[in-house]
Amino acid sequence: MIRRLIAAPMAAAAIFVTAGSVAVIAASPAIAAPATPSPGELQGKLQSALAGNSAELESGNASSLGVVNQRIAAIPGYSWDISGPVNNDGSTLSATLHSRLGSYDYPVLLTWVDSDGMWKLSQASENEILAIANLQWN
Numbered sequence: 001m002i003r004r005l006i007a008a009p010m011a012a013a014a015i016f017v018t019a020g021s022v023a024v025i026a027a028s029p030a031i032a033a034p035a036t037p038s039p040g041e042l043q044g045k046l047q048s049a050l051a052g053n054s055a056e057l058e059s060g061n062a063s064s065l066g067v068v069n070q071r072i073a074a075i076p077g078y079s080w081d082i083s084g085p086v087n088n089d090g091s092t093l094s095a096t097l098h099s100r101l102g103s104y105d106y107p108v109l110l111t112w113v114d115s116d117g118m119w120k121l122s123q124a125s126e127n128e129i130l131a132i133a134n135l136q137w138n
Contacts, residue, residue: 033090033091033114033117034114034117034118034119036086036088036093037086037093037119038084038086039081039082039083039084039086039095040082042082042086042093042095042110042112042119043081043082045112045119045121046082046097046110046121049062049065049121049126050062050065050066050068050069050072051066051069052065052066052069055118055120056120056121057120057121057123057126058113058115058120058121058122058123058126059123059126064126064130065126065129065130067133068129068130068133071133072133075101077101077102078099078100078101079100079101080097080098080099080100081097081098082095082096082097082098082110083095083096083098084096090114091113091114092111092112092113092114092122093111093112093113093119094109094110094111094112095109095110096108096109096110097109097110097129099132106132108128108129108132110122110125110128110129111124111125112125
């Protein structure tokens with residue numbers, strides 16, 4: 001996949017001449033955005049977050065999603081998956097979570113943000129998942 005560059009184009013070097021001295025300033029290398037994951041890869045990332053992997057979350061705290069994972073396991077016939085297309089605007093991804101019980105399908109648009117070269121579930125999407133889990137049990 002083609003990686004997008006999110007930093008300014010890289011310059012070889014800038015040379016400044018001041019009062020007879022020469023200073024060479026090297027430009028920083030461009031930072032490439034992570035490749036766009038497939039719906040299946042995003043599903044794996046969400047499953048990892050639900051299993052307690054805080055590194056998959058913008059918030060860095062998977063404790064509340066652990067409760068969601070327990071609730072999901074307690075609902076007979078419940079399933080979920082992530083479907084495409086995966087939309088990438090450079091720093092944010094979006095894809096659809098399908099939350100299913102029997103023939104009922106509740107689609108929710110989730111987002112992931114580029115954080116230090118890794119796609120992480122956004123805080124807003126984490127909050128949305130928590131709200132849906134609370135609605136199902138209240």
